Amino acid sequence: MSAIFKLTYGLFVLSAKDGEKDNACIINTALQVTSNPLQVSVTVNKANFTHDMIMKTGEFNLSILSQDTPFEVFQHFGMQSGRDVNKFEGDVLRTDNGIAYIGGVSNAVISVKVNKTLDVGTHTIFVGEVTEEHVLSDVPSVTYQYYFDHIKPKPEATKKKGFVCKICGYVYEGDTLPEDFICPICKHGAEDFEPL
Amino acid sequence: MSAIFKLTYGLFVLSAKDGEKDNACIINTALQVTSNPLQVSVTVNKANFTHDMIMKTGEFNLSILSQDTPFEVFQHFGMQSGRDVNKFEGDVLRTDNGIAYIGGVSNAVISVKVNKTLDVGTHTIFVGEVTEEHVLSDVPSVTYQYYFDHIKPKPEATKKKGFVCKICGYVYEGDTLPEDFICPICKHGAEDFEPL
Structure with a gap:
């Protein structure tokens, strides 16, 4: 067990929209970085299709996953690429920016307009202002540790x-x-x- | 309760050393941002003395606080400025880079050499490579939520x-x-x- 595994994370669905294409991936790297103005950062692997969509469009939604999130949600959004499959079908929930978000298993959604990026090698840090936010439920946010202990199949x-x-x-x-x-x-x- | 409060955080003592001056503050914004190379980011308020020391020296330690951390540690490192008081006295634990860290209540310490910074307004995001890391205990990391529920006085x-x-x-x-x-x-x- 390395020291680096002691860091604490939440788990999130990061979604973007490029033209008619909706996509999303799972990340564990969302933070509030300033309160005035209210800014959030996400750190995203360049190999993710969602990364390229955010780089192009400069907007994303962050759905904050709750402890009620079943493993299938992590599989659906995290274990296949939007290059190969359409992750959003049928009726899709959207914020004012037109970007999809995940209801039900999320306890909140935050819309962000990117104003800065930092290239850190395999990943990009996106920083932006919160343009819209909604609380969706009172279920506690899922942590990475909770996911390992209670959600991920043994x-x-x-x-x-x-x-x-x-x-x-x-x-x-x-x-x-x-x-x-x-x-x-x-x-x-x-x-x-x-x-x- | 705003959506932004649903984000999940750990809590950390961020320490730096400038010449003979040791200092540290409390942050909740540490993340692993890449695994190859192993890089960590911290987001630090510019008003903190530790911020200026890291900006000058390019190095810091991150002590990952455990659930055993008493409120007094948060008071000592988080509720007074290193400009006014000396936060490290007597025997001080140090990593190879010479920077102090917190034993006992931390479950791990990570040393970082900064290679990129991003100005995000009131705060700076520091990104750097991990140069040293030690696991110190098996006590679970404290989350911001745990701090509010179990450590912070009502x-x-x-x-x-x-x-x-x-x-x-x-x-x-x-x-x-x-x-x-x-x-x-x-x-x-x-x-x-x-x-x-």
Whole structure:
């Protein structure tokens, strides 16, 4: 257990809209950075399609996930790419900026207009002003720790050979893990995998 | 209750050293931003003395506070300025970079060398590489919510006239709160105060 795993995070659906295309991903990196004006930052992996949409449009919604969020929501938004699938179908909830958000399992939604970005390598930090915000429920916000303890399915006893991502639980099957392997779910590298 | 209060935070002692001067403040804004290389960001109010020391020296330590942290630690590091008092006296624990850190109530310490900064108005975001890290205990990290529920003293029934800071609990005594009032503890503005 490394010191870095002691940091505390929430979990969020980060959504954007480019033309008619809605998309969203799961992030754990949202903060209030100033109160006057009210500004929020999110740190997003460049490999995420949502990253490119925010870079282009300069707007996003942050749906704050509650402890009621089932694992399927994390799978749906976090474990497949909007390049391959349409993550929003049928009736979609939208804020005034036209961007989709997640009702039901979120306890709040915040709309942000980006005014600064910082390139930090594999990720970009987006900072922007809050343009709209709504409280949606009284259910406590889910923390990363709560997700691990209560939401993420426990690994079954298994005889499979492979490596599991310590970050998100993705399993790579095989005898050896390539050194340059990148987790297709959370984009962490081979250094964050351990043998099953 | 605004949507922005649904965001999840940890609580940390952020320390720096400028020459022989040690100092530290309390922050709630530390994140891992990339894993390769391992980088951390902190967002710090420009009014904090520690902010200026990090801006000058480019280095800091992040002591990750555990649920065992008593209110006095938050008072000591968070509710007075290093411009006025010496927050480190006697034997001080230090990492290899020479910067002080908090043992005992912290469950981990992380040393960071800053490589990028972003000015976001009242605050600066510092991003840097982790140069050293140690796990110090198995006690769970304290969250902002845990602090409010279990550590921060509950307000006494009182007949005082005044305004309380919804962020940190600071009480301004008086009939009216100046519009431009800034909380001396957490630096939030009058908009975050409510009548007692």
